[in-house]
């Protein structure tokens with residue numbers, strides 16, 4: 001396709017042609033064995049993106065956006081008589097605290113400002129003080145700012161204190177490293193249309209299989225209860241209508257990921273792109289919002305230059321074929337974000353930098 005707009009927002013992503021074409025395959029009834037085979041194939045591929053997870057974790061497919069998977073994870077796995085400790089430093093951590101509150105489950109929240117790292121000292125203190133805490137809940141890559149949270153350290157605390165960790169990996173799964181055993185990770189939630197380069201409509205939760213045998217579901221919800229999905233998906237079926245054509249696309253995107261070298265290769269590709277973006281903008285005097293070493297390879301946030309508004313910048317880039325992303329909340333007018341997930345190559349980034357250069361010369 002000529003002159004396709006490049007999406008630099010954190011999902012949905014610019015698709016490759018093969019993933020787009022995959023949606024054109026034959027219509028399928030989800031109660032037929034052809035669909036079951038497709039679903040089982042996707043589940044197997046998702047579970048082995050991280051080799052460490054392949055044996056003990058089950059990928060449970062849901063039809064819904066990333067938030068659907070996150071809410072299903074919290075709804076099903078945080079016990080009504082347990083207690084959650086939610087660690088927040090951005091929109092997505094705060095959203096999970098809202099979910100646990102909405103589910104009427106006991107929780108504590110350790111809040112940091114959006115520009116700050118997670119407060120791990122406070123996390124450790126709270127767990128030590130309060131034996132009722134059963135689950136720690138956090139965001140791996142906080143897309144609000146682009147910070148890659150120190151989940152390895154948080155996980156060490158969880159492992160040491162024998163508390164389960166639940167992670168929102170919606171914007172990191174498939175690109176950033178995830179440690180499963182060392183973090184005492186019980187489950188993580190993710191989506192088809194961020195670092196996996198699929199189409200929006202399917203999300204999933206990787207859950208430690210032993211959970212299903214050791215305790216009942218905690219879900220006070222029908223659609224978001226992972227247990228019936230777990231049971232029916234053993235044979236590839238789903239309790240509700242799954243997004244069939246989106247499944248084709250995800251299947252193709254997973255094969256493509258494997259052919260390109262899997263998560264480690266995707267990490268390296270993103271690293272190259274994000275470095276290029278950071279260095280290019282730095283040369284034009286545009287500074288990162290966080291310290292450079294705090295970022296994921298997936299998304300970078302920048303301070304908006306004094307000579308432009310976000311709207312002006314966004315419109316100029318959009319006219320030139322690039323969609324960037326605004327800041328959220330209090331940072332709406334002071335930062336902008338550039339994600340590099342999806343079908344994006346180095347020459348796209350060179351064209352992007354060229355646009356920034358033009359903008360700089362005009363003002």
Ligand SMILES: *Cc1c(COP(=O)(O)O)cnc(C)c1O
Nearest residue numbers: 065066067092141143168170171
């Ligand atoms: C995008 C995102 C979500 C929400 O995903 P939706 O598909 O918009 O529901 C949740 N958490 C993080 C970290 C994200 O980046």
